[in-house]
Amino acid sequence: MKLKLSAPIPAGLKPQPRRPGEKDPGAAGAAKEAGISAVDWLDERTSLSGAARWMMFRKVPKGTNWFYTLGSATMIAFLSQAVTGVFLAMYYRPSAAEAYESVRYITNEAFLGEFVRGMHKWGSTVMVILVFLHMGRTYFFGAYKYPRELNWVVGAVLLVLTMLMSFTGYLLPFDQKSYWATIVGVNINGTGPLVGPYLNDFLLAGPDFGATTLSRFYAIHMMLVPGLIAALIGAHLYLVAKLGTTAPPWLKAEKDPELRKESA
Amino acid sequence: MNRQQKEEYLREYAILKAQGKPFFPYAVAKDAIMAVIVMAVIITMSIVLGAELGPKADPTTTTYVPRPEWYFYFLFELLRIIKPDYLVPLATLGIPTICLILLFLLPFFDRGPERRPEKRPLATSFGIFVIAAMAYLTYLGASAGSPTEIELETPKAVRSQGGEVLAQFEAGRAVAAQSGCLACHKFGENGNDGPGPELTHIGERMYPESIRRTLINPTSPMPSFKDLPEDKFNDLVVFLSNLK
Amino acid sequence: MAKDRRQKKSKYTADRNIPGAFEGETVTRRRFMTTTTHAAGAIAASAFALPALGFAIGPVFEKRERRWEAVGPTTDFTPDTYVPKVFTETYGIGDVGKTTVYVRQHNPEIDGPQKDEYDAYIAISTKCMHLGCPVRFVPASERFICPCHGGVYDFQGKVDGGPPVRPLDRFYTRVRDGQVEIGPRYSVNSELRRFSPRYPGEPLDGIGQYLYPSRPTARKL
Numbered sequence: 001m002k003l004k005l006s007a008p009i010p011a012g013l014k015p016q017p018r019r020p021g022e023k024d025p026g027a028a029g030a031a032k033e034a035g036i037s038a039v040d041w042l043d044e045r046t047s048l049s050g051a052a053r054w055m056m057f058r059k060v061p062k063g064t065n066w067f068y069t070l071g072s073a074t075m076i077a078f079l080s081q082a083v084t085g086v087f088l089a090m091y092y093r094p095s096a097a098e099a100y101e102s103v104r105y106i107t108n109e110a111f112l113g114e115f116v117r118g119m120h121k122w123g124s125t126v127m128v129i130l131v132f133l134h135m136g137r138t139y140f141f142g143a144y145k146y147p148r149e150l151n152w153v154v155g156a157v158l159l160v161l162t163m164l165m166s167f168t169g170y171l172l173p174f175d176q177k178s179y180w181a182t183i184v185g186v187n188i189n190g191t192g193p194l195v196g197p198y199l200n201d202f203l204l205a206g207p208d209f210g211a212t213t214l215s216r217f218y219a220i221h222m223m224l225v226p227g228l229i230a231a232l233i234g235a236h237l238y239l240v241a242k243l244g245t246t247a248p249p250w251l252k253a254e255k256d257p258e259l260r261k262e263s264a
Numbered sequence: 265m266n267r268q269q270k271e272e273y274l275r276e277y278a279i280l281k282a283q284g285k286p287f288f289p290y291a292v293a294k295d296a297i298m299a300v301i302v303m304a305v306i307i308t309m310s311i312v313l314g315a316e317l318g319p320k321a322d323p324t325t326t327t328y329v330p331r332p333e334w335y336f337y338f339l340f341e342l343l344r345i346i347k348p349d350y351l352v353p354l355a356t357l358g359i360p361t362i363c364l365i366l367l368f369l370l371p372f373f374d375r376g377p378e379r380r381p382e383k384r385p386l387a388t389s390f391g392i393f394v395i396a397a398m399a400y401l402t403y404l405g406a407s408a409g410s411p412t413e414i415e416l417e418t419p420k421a422v423r424s425q426g427g428e429v430l431a432q433f434e435a436g437r438a439v440a441a442q443s444g445c446l447a448c449h450k451f452g453e454n455g456n457d458g459p460g461p462e463l464t465h466i467g468e469r470m471y472p473e474s475i476r477r478t479l480i481n482p483t484s485p486m487p488s489f490k491d492l493p494e495d496k497f498n499d500l501v502v503f504l505s506n507l508k
Numbered sequence: 509m510a511k512d513r514r515q516k517k518s519k520y521t522a523d524r525n526i527p528g529a530f531e532g533e534t535v536t537r538r539r540f541m542t543t544t545t546h547a548a549g550a551i552a553a554s555a556f557a558l559p560a561l562g563f564a565i566g567p568v569f570e571k572r573e574r575r576w577e578a579v580g581p582t583t584d585f586t587p588d589t590y591v592p593k594v595f596t597e598t599y600g601i602g603d604v605g606k607t608t609v610y611v612r613q614h615n616p617e618i619d620g621p622q623k624d625e626y627d628a629y630i631a632i633s634t635k636c637m638h639l640g641c642p643v644r645f646v647p648a649s650e651r652f653i654c655p656c657h658g659g660v661y662d663f664q665g666k667v668d669g670g671p672p673v674r675p676l677d678r679f680y681t682r683v684r685d686g687q688v689e690i691g692p693r694y695s696v697n698s699e700l701r702r703f704s705p706r707y708p709g710e711p712l713d714g715i716g717q718y719l720y721p722s723r724p725t726a727r728k729l
Contacts, residue, residue: 056288061280064291069298076299080306096601100320107317118310126306128335139391142379146265146273149371156368170333179321180330180641184656187639190707191356193719200707201568207726211601244281249379253279324594324608326634326644329655344657349673352709443648447660448669456658459669487649
């Protein structure tokens, strides 16, 4: 499982001589040829095919079942959130005076607006559920144990960041529910002794809900946390590929008969 | 896990892995199907449930009843059930912080070599307990009624009497809901557990006369309702005495 | 061996047999380069991290202008019940900066003697001191009731039940030209002593006022 830096060209991409009796592939063949040489060019300069093969053709243990898809399902939900979020950002205006009106425009007037906003809204619910299911699977299968302790910690940070995303995204539509939920959420932080009041000032950008509170939440929701999540998902995935996915805990390896003889 | 157990695990895992299949396409196929399911669920929810936008944020309101998104219900309920004011920081930050620290450090205090859930009774039952506790708190949070409404069913006896009594009962329900009774008393799903007693079946325990006396001359800290207008007061008594 | 070790401890590179060492030199060139790299990296990182941090926590030190806003003639208010009035607490953000305040006349039977000129009218904030939900005054029971987590306050705004940690905040009031004017907010402890404004959920009794410091720029009058 070592990462080879100067990877040879994969067999499927190597040009093959035409077999006798095969027809001249013509334009399609030329296009295929061009594609292969383009990939070849890229690979010669980046050696990416080695990394891709290391990632994609690593073996997963026997018994890998549907429970093991929860992690990638969470990632798909995150990608969906990222894409729909970018498109919502094209219409959204993060100011206390205009936010509600712009969300109302997205919901009621923009083409497919309600659909995209619905995907973002319900996507967050789905993502939270998937994160918890994924964590439950890891917990009950004992998959956080040696040598995967660090990956559990990265996952726990991702859980906190996901909750932070739902909290900061909550305010943005700026209806009654989002406003009051945010007030309560911010004041929960304020009950921390000594640092609480300053944390509140930082979150609200002032002593009360003010002119820049919304844009502050927006920046956290739009840039800070998604960037951290994306980076940590990368680390999480790297560790998964490096250490391998766990086998279901009830599975025991079938030893070679010869090995069994030796140990007996 | 000591060193021998670690090496044993790595050896065992290497064998399992060698007997496994390549990630692509075998595991990726499952992942891709799951991805399709996830997106189908999100899109269906978006189409069926839509994206509701409530009324615009209004900091001057005194009638709005804030409720969080469902996945914060367990935190919300935690805040509701922890009443003594000196425990508030515990409910808001203490308990969640402790839980988070335990979560982060899980692999460092649970270091046993056993991975099968049925052979780790402590860890498994603790996990189930946490899930059950969160589900229970979520359920309580979801069913927490509004503190300005009483959603009790009208008793059969009142409905069969109809007319005057029914009208008075319904008017009394509104008076009780708007007079802040729910802040200290519970009516079915609505209201708080204490400091006052639950009033869901108060009519079984007290006669209308004693209810009337209690409302006018209550024990502290309950305020007196003697200043209520005559008709509203009577409606309230009819409502309470018919809660059986 | 022991002699060698002592030699290595000499601070002069020339004593340590490092090739190319100069007389009187105490830092090897490699060590110098390593330190320079670390220092330059740290300076570059703090050059963007510190201004960003300062920018983010800057609002803590921002001073808000103190304004007084008239909410109605003195004849609007009685000592026996509260009148809800809407006024602007935060300027520059339109309707969202407004808040409701419950106002009544000072009532010597309940409140005792008047403290000072700001005490002639009592203006009570509608922000619940548990976690900031909107409380409502219920005339029938003469209580303030919070719909979120079940906080109850009595006629003076003192905590009667539920989780709130201190009485409802108040606003300074004064009378100018027959109009009641509302000024800055202040917090009170359970004996209604005035404190600089705090966030909800922060107790002011006992050591509470030290555990939860107020903003350095927001002070009581």
